[in-house]
Amino acid sequence: MQVLKTGAEWQKIWLQSLQSQKIIGFVPTMGALHEGHLDLIRNSKKSNDITVVSIFVNPIQFNNQEDFDNYPSLIKEDLALLEKENVDVVYLPDPQSMYPEKPVLSMHFGDLESVLEGAFRPGHFSGVGIIVSKLFNIIRPHQAFFGQKDLQQVAVIKRMVKDLSFQTEIITVPTRREEDGLALSSRNLRLSKEERDASLILIESLNLAKNELLAGKDWLAVRNQIQQKFEDEPLANLEYFELINPDNFQVIESIAQSKASSICVASYIGNIRLIDNLPIIP
Template identity: 40%
Template sequence: MSEVIHTIEQMKEFSKKAILAQKSIGFVPTMGYLHEGHLSLIQKARSQNDIVVVSIFVNPLQFAPNEDFNTYPRDFEKDRILCEQNGVDVIFYPGYEEMYPQSYQTYVEVSFLSKPLEGKSRPTHFKGVTTIVLKLFNIVKPTRAYFGKKDAQQLIIIKKMVEDLNLDVEIVPCEIKRDADGLALSSRNVYLNAKERSQAICLKKALDKAKELIDAKIYDSQTIIQNMKNVINSYDLARIDYISINSTDCLSELKEVVLGKTLISLAVFFGKTRLIDNMWI
C-alpha cells in the first residue's frame, strides 16, 4: 500500500524518521497524470533507495496566465494505483493552500540558465519550477531525486540550483521514454487530436535527421538546424517555436556540435499544444 500524505508536517515527520533510521529516500516529483516516463523514474528510484516518495502537485507557479494550468490533465485515482503497482511507499499529495498560503512570497531563481530555450518562450516558468522543487526537497529531504531528460533545461537548472545552494540531494537524470513511433511521452500528448498525434512524430524525426548528419561528421549547427527545420516543415500541422543547439553546461549556443557536451532541443506547436523534445549528443 502506498501511503498518501497531504500535509507538509506529516511528510516531514515521515522523512525525519527515515533519515534517523539511516534509510535512503528516492524522490520523484511529478505533476501527476503518470505515464511510462514517470514510471521509469519511479522504477529507477525503487531500485536505488530504501524508500520511494512520489509527489503529485500541479504547480501553478510554473504556468503563465496564458498557459494550461486549469486544463492540465489530472487523475489522482489512476496515479495512486500506478504508484501502488510500482512499489511507491509514499505519495505526497498536498493542496495549493498547503504549498502556497496566502502570504507566500519567496522565490528561487537560477538566473542565466533560465533565460534561453524554454525560458525565451516561458519567461516565468523556471522560477516556478525551482521554487517548488526547492520546497519539495526541503519537505521530503531526499537522498536522490529523479528527473527525466525530456525536460533537459529543467534538469540542468535543478542541478545548478542544488550545486549553488549547497543542497545534499543527488540529482539522477533518466532517459526519455517514447511511444512505439518515437513520440516522447508527455502528459500533454492527450491534448493532440488524431491528425496532430500522427504528425507529432516530426520532433523525433528531426532529431533523427540531426543524429544522421552528426554520424556523418557534419557538426555545423546552422546546417543541422536547417535540415531539422525542413523535416518539421514537411508536416503541415507543425509550427516551429525553436530549434537550438547548445552546450549542456552553460546552455550557450554552439556554432558546432561538440561530442559529449551538446544538447539539441526543439519546441513545436500543434494548434495550442506545445511539444518539446531533445537529444544529448
C-alpha cells in the same frame, strides 16, 4: 502505500526513517503518470529504502493560464498506478498548503534561463525552482529523480542544488519513448489523432539532424533543412531547434565546439506545446 496531504504527516515518517537510517528517494511529478514517470520510480526503488512520489500541478511555473487549466488531472488512475508499483508514500498537497500566500520570492538562473525554454517561457524556471525547493525542504530526500526529456529543467535544478547546498543527489533518467519514438509526456493525452501523427516530426527531425551532423554537414544547413520540414507540416509551429552544450545550455554552431552536445526542440502541435532533445555527443 500511504497517501499524505501535509508536510506534518510526512515529518513523523521522516523522523522514524532518520532513526532507522533509511535512505529516501523522491520523484516529484505533476500527475497524469506514464511509463516515463514509472521509470523514475523504479530507479528510485532500486537504490533507496523509501520512495516518495509527489503529485502537484504547480501553478507558478505556468505562464499560460489556459495550459494550467487544461493540464490533465487523473488522481484516481495515478494512485492506482503508484499502488501497483509499491510506492511507499504519495505526497498529495493542495495548492493552499503549498502557497498559503502568493510567493514574493523569485529565482534567477543567469544564462541558463536566457535561452530555449527560459526565453520562450519567462518566469517558468523561477516557478520550477521555488516548488522544487519547497518539496526538497519538506521531503529532505537523499536522491531525487528527473527525466532527461526536460533537459534544461534538470540543469536548472542541479544549479539550484549546488548554489543552495541541498544535500540531495540529482539522478537523470533517460527519456522513455513510444515505439514510434515520440517522447512520453502527460501533454500527449491532449493530442488528437491527427496531432499525434504530426507530433512525430519532433523525433524524426532530431534523428535526421543528428545523422547529418555526424556525417559532417554544417549545422546552419541542417537547421535550415529542419525549419523547412516544420514549415511543410501544417499542424506544427516550431519555436526553436538548437544545438547546445548540455553543461551550460549555451547555443553552439558546431559539435566541434563542445565536448558534449545535444539538440533541443520545442514546437506547438496544434495547440499543444511539446519539447524533446537528443544527445549528439554524450
